[in-house]
Amino acid sequence: MLRRALLPESVGKTWTADEEQQLKEAFERSESVADIATRHERKIRAIEAPDRCVSVRLLKEPTRRIRFLTHAQAAALLGELPDHLKDIVSFALATGLRAANITGLTWEQVDLALRQAWVHQDPAKARRAISVPFNKSALEVVIRQQGKHPAYVFTYEGNPVKQVSTLAWYKALRRAGIERFRFHDLRHTWASWHVQNGTPLHVLQELGGWETPAMVRRYAHLAAEHLAAYAGRVEFTHGTNSAQQLAA
Numbered sequence: 001m002l003r004r005a006l007l008p009e010s011v012g013k014t015w016t017a018d019e020e021q022q023l024k025e026a027f028e029r030s031e032s033v034a035d036i037a038t039r040h041e042r043k044i045r046a047i048e049a050p051d052r053c054v055s056v057r058l059l060k061e062p063t064r065r066i067r068f069l070t071h072a073q074a075a076a077l078l079g080e081l082p083d084h085l086k087d088i089v090s091f092a093l094a095t096g097l098r099a100a101n102i103t104g105l106t107w108e109q110v111d112l113a114l115r116q117a118w119v120h121q122d123p124a125k126a127r128r129a130i131s132v133p134f135n136k137s138a139l140e141v142v143i144r145q146q147g148k149h150p151a152y153v154f155t156y157e158g159n160p161v162k163q164v165s166t167l168a169w170y171k172a173l174r175r176a177g178i179e180r181f182r183f184h185d186l187r188h189t190w191a192s193w194h195v196q197n198g199t200p201l202h203v204l205q206e207l208g209g210w211e212t213p214a215m216v217r218r219y220a221h222l223a224a225e226h227l228a229a230y231a232g233r234v235e236f237t238h239g240t241n242s243a244q245q246l247a248a
Contacts, residue, residue, distance in 0.1 A: 066188050066218060067180065067181060067185045068185060068188045068189040068191075068193075069178070069181070069186075069189045071193075073178055074189065076178070078090065079176070080171075080173075081172045084154070084156045084161065085164065085166075085168055085169060087144060087145065087154065088161065088164060089186060090137060090141050091154075092187065092190070093137075093189060093190055093193075094134070094137040094138035094141065094190070095134070095135075095190070096186075096191060096194075096207065096208050097119065097187070098184065099164045099165075102164070103160070103161050103162060103164065105119075105152070105154065106151050107152075107153060108151075112139070112142065112143070115134040115139055116131055116132055116134055117131075117132045118130070119209070133207075165182070165183050187208070191216075194207070195220070196222050196223060198223065201213065201216045201219070201220060204219070
């Protein structure tokens, strides 16, 4: 219908209402000259530049390895740090708090009677306030800070500590023989030690203030004790009773 309408003899022809409707629908379905030119131009570009990819599916980046210290490495690092950083690192290893939560910790957030602190909503990464219980090591560190500053817990020469990844930090790492280690890896160390000592993942999630269980499952491979009982359910001993043992 559309082709017939474009013929010379159709010029000036009177069309019926049905024919006009058919022509209208045919024109709407057809490609414009500009559309045809654009499509052909893309084909020509693809031929001229065959190495140009329109869309490439990216492979998923491998899971990053968790970096944490052994107890011996942690002791070596503490032995190389100046006193104010030694207390901060000891507190990080005892609580798992992030650097910003530690340097921003005020006495208003600390309750020595209840042996805990509250990390307020704004600096907490999970965007909610979390309770931080003190173990013996954390409590001793906080008690040593009393009287040094009216507002902030951790100070250096009378002023609140603002930065932890200082030159003194990196020099201590080098003297302790520890490479490729960030201050935030102290949090990974704290979590890894918890898991290695049997702390359930759902409890660790609450202690660390993680928002989802997926953030904690990255430490699951460090604790195989809960799998040992299940691994023992399948045994194979070479001999005449092997089939019976497997069937059982």
